[in-house]
Amino acid sequence: MHLVPCPWCGERHESEFAYAGEKKSPRPLDAGSLADDVWIDYVIGRANPRGVTREKWWHVRGCGLMFSIERDTRSHEFVAGSAEAPR
Amino acid sequence: MQRYSIFSLLRNALSYHEGWERAWRAPELKPAYDVVIIGAGGHGLACAYYLARDHGITNVAVLERGWLGGGNTGRNTTTIRSNYLRDESIKFFDASVQLYEELSRELNINIMFSQRSQVDVIQTWPKLRDLRRRSMASELQGADYRLISTEEVYRRIPILADLQRSRLPVIGGAVQERAGVARHDAIAWGYARQADAAGVEIHQNTEVTGIARSPRGEVTGVETNRGAVRAGKVAIVVAGNTTQVAAMAELRLPIQSYNLQAFVSEPIKPVVHVQVNCPDAGMYVSQSDKGELLAGGAIDQASSFRQTPRYSVLEDAVTALIEMFPIFRRVKLMRQWGGTIEFAYDASPIISKTPVPGLYVSCGWWGGFKAIPIGGRTLAYTVARDEPHPLNAPYSLQRFDRLNFLMEPGTVTNR
Numbered sequence: 001m002h003l004v005p006c007p008w009c010g011e012r013h014e015s016e017f018a019y020a021g022e023k024k025s026p027r028p029l030d031a032g033s034l035a036d037d038v039w040i041d042y043v044i045g046r047a048n049p050r051g052v053t054r055e056k057w058w059h060v061r062g063c064g065l066m067f068s069i070e071r072d073t074r075s076h077e078f079v080a081g082s083a084e085a086p087r
Numbered sequence: 088m089q090r091y092s093i094f095s096l097l098r099n100a101l102s103y104h105e106g107w108e109r110a111w112r113a114p115e116l117k118p119a120y121d122v123v124i125i126g127a128g129g130h131g132l133a134c135a136y137y138l139a140r141d142h143g144i145t146n147v148a149v150l151e152r153g154w155l156g157g158g159n160t161g162r163n164t165t166t167i168r169s170n171y172l173r174d175e176s177i178k179f180f181d182a183s184v185q186l187y188e189e190l191s192r193e194l195n196i197n198i199m200f201s202q203r204s205q206v207d208v209i210q211t212w213p214k215l216r217d218l219r220r221r222s223m224a225s226e227l228q229g230a231d232y233r234l235i236s237t238e239e240v241y242r243r244i245p246i247l248a249d250l251q252r253s254r255l256p257v258i259g260g261a262v263q264e265r266a267g268v269a270r271h272d273a274i275a276w277g278y279a280r281q282a283d284a285a286g287v288e289i290h291q292n293t294e295v296t297g298i299a300r301s302p303r304g305e306v307t308g309v310e311t312n313r314g315a316v317r318a319g320k321v322a323i324v325v326a327g328n329t330t331q332v333a334a335m336a337e338l339r340l341p342i343q344s345y346n347l348q349a350f351v352s353e354p355i356k357p358v359v360h361v362q363v364n365c366p367d368a369g370m371y372v373s374q375s376d377k378g379e380l381l382a383g384g385a386i387d388q389a390s391s392f393r394q395t396p397r398y399s400v401l402e403d404a405v406t407a408l409i410e411m412f413p414i415f416r417r418v419k420l421m422r423q424w425g426g427t428i429e430f431a432y433d434a435s436p437i438i439s440k441t442p443v444p445g446l447y448v449s450c451g452w453w454g455g456f457k458a459i460p461i462g463g464r465t466l467a468y469t470v471a472r473d474e475p476h477p478l479n480a481p482y483s484l485q486r487f488d489r490l491n492f493l494m495e496p497g498t499v500t501n502r
Contacts, residue, residue, distance in 0.1 A: 002399055014399060019389040036488075044341040044432040044487060048330040050392045073344075073392050 005078055007085040008063045020056035022047060023068045052079060088284040091195050110276060111283035116290055119317035120148045122470060123309055124324055125295050125332060127151035128160040129271075129456065130449050131324035132278035133463020134470070135287045141464070142471035145286035148318075149279075150311060152294040156275030159327055159455065162394075162426030164349050164371070164383050166362060167457040168205050168266035170232040172221050175481035176435065176495055177228040179461060182478055184265055186460035194277030198269045199376065203361050205266035206235075206243050208411070210255040210367035217496075218261045225263075232263040246358050248413050255367060266362060268373055274459060298335040298446070306336070306445035322447040322470055327392075327427030329450035336443050341432040341487055342450055346391035347383065348400060350423035352415070354378030363411075370407035380415065382408055386428065396423040428453040433492035438466050439484040440473060448484070 003011040028034055028042060047053065053073060058066045070082035089095060089108050099106050122138060124131045127149045138144040167187055169180035191198050209215045218234065225232035240260035241247060250256045279289055290313075297310035298321060308317035323332050333340050354377050362373040372382040384404025387397055401423060409416050431437050431451035436458070438449045449466045452458070465479035475483055481493055 002397065014388075022390075040487060040490060041339070043490070045339055046330070046341055046343045046432075048343050048390060050328070050331055050344075053390075055389065071389065073390055076387070076389070076391060076393060076397065 004057060005083055006059045006062060006065060007067050007083045008065050012062055016059060016061040018058045018060045020058045023054040023056050050074060110280045111289055114288050116313050121146040122320045123316060123318040124149045124322045126325040127155045127289055128158045129275055129459035130462045132275055132282060133459050134322060134324060134466045135282040136278045137464045137467035138471060139282060139285035139287055141467060144471055147287045149289045150293045150295055151291045154291050155279055156272060159426045160271055160275050162424055163456040164381055165268045165271050165456055167269060168263050169230050170221055170225055170263045171495060172224055173493055173495055174228060175493060177225055177230050179478050180458060181230045183458050183461035190460060194281050196273050196277035198273040198277060200267055200269040202265050202267035204262055204264045205362040205364055206240060207261040208240055208257055208365045209259045210257055214367050215259050222261055231265055232261060235260045235262050243361055244363055246412060246414055248411055304443060306443060320445050320470055322466060324449045326429050326450050326452040326455055329429060336446055338441055338443055342429050343390050344392055344427050344429050346387040346393045346425045347428045348396040348423060348425040349383035350420050352380040352418045353421050355418060365411050368407040368411050370404050372408060392427055393425055394427055395425045434495045435493040436482050437484055438462060438479040438482045440469060441484055
């Protein structure tokens with residue numbers, strides 16, 4: 001069993017959550033004026049690190065909160081206290 | 088090179104099998120090669136073999152961090168099939184099945200390719216529509232993938248549970264007759280042995296720690312834990328860890344790694360004679376020649392380099408297995424393991440030259456075992472001629488420059 005620390009509900013079973021990908025920088029507001037390669041890297045680029053990375057998780061079968069949290073891709077352990085939710 | 092045959096087996100039996108020569112050499116690492124291949128898995132070794140056979144390039148080193156064939160080549164469920172969706176993919180993977188059919192003779196090693204067919208068990212109408220579309224695409228390309236009736240599914244898999252009164256009854260099936268399984272070690276060893284005989288050097292326990300480049304950006308060689316090696320061409324064939332190795336040349340790829348697990352049961356008498364794929368239940372199973380049930384399920388939901396199973400995912404796959412085959416409910420599991428698969432953004436592989444001159448990459452494999460012969464052959468063509476073979480041209484890295492995706496939705500692994 002793998003528990004995901006939801007900032008609102010506390011630790012809940014992972015089957016309640018959906019992984020929503022790497023946490024990326026905010027979407028560029030002026031996408032039309034970007035160079036093609038910069039925009040394409042924003043759309044499909046992946047850091048895919050071997051180690052701790054910040055990701056988006058969605059408590060879709062729970063409170064519905066979308067939050068970001070750090071996780072180690074080598075062990076799947078979440079970094080305690082790293083969850084951040086939009087206010 | 089010693090040929091393997093019934094006669095060599097008998098001759099060596101007389102000397103208690105102590106006279107077999109080494110299958111490949113363990114030479115000293117030279118300071119320079121024409122081509123360096125990073126990764127001695129199936130694809131890397133096949134690439135080395137076809138570089139020598141098709142292009143006469145034999146001054147080649149295959150560098151492997153661990154042991155030969157010990158990565159995903161030794162961790163997959165050895166399914167070989169070509170029932171893909173896109174025209175380009177069906178052509179590519181069907182060419183691979185055809186190469187597999189000749190591979191035992193070609194490599195002089197018994198790869199135990201058993202074309203026992205794959206049967207897809209369909210339990211939902213959307214999946215039936217999806218596989219009907221697939222079967223039509225296959226028919227256009229001459230691959231033998233077709234729909235079958237529910238009665239035919241039960242005729243081919245007599246021990247399948249009677250699900251007709253359950254929530255998800257079997258509503259049909261699909262079959263590819265030429266699909267099969269093969270012995271993964273034999274494929275790695277066969278390619279290694281033939282490549283070695285042609286002059287290629289295989290260096291195990293040789294970890295690449297850096298990729299050397301000239302001031303103009305061209306690849307000039309690699310750094311390893313055994314010293315620097317010069318090479319004009321370097322191929323990265325390390326699916327699972329491509330992001331990390333490509334970063335050594337400041338190359339960023341649209342790749343994400345995931346953990347996929349599989350497990351085998353204790354050996355039992357032959358009960359399943361085909362490979363069974365249950366996309367709606369989320370499980371696939373085949374029975375090995377030793378009698379073990381070899382099964383797997385979905386990937387871990389978040390990206391991962393874990394390479395070990397996780398109980399929650401294993402439980403889902405076992406639950407699906409028992410639901411489809413209640414007679415397995417008291418069978419014990421012997422081993423379970425995980426491997427790192429890769430998805431490119433559009434889920435099609437990448438076999439391509441890169442923006443870094445002299446650097447080539449074969450990655451994005453989430454079912455790469457079935458593609459070893461054709462993947463190695465087209466990568467060798469790309470490395471030798473610096474341009475893609477017609478079969479891997481659709482899998483170039485340049486497709487992402489214009490977001491020309493080759494979307495390839497999968498079966499269980501990538502659903």
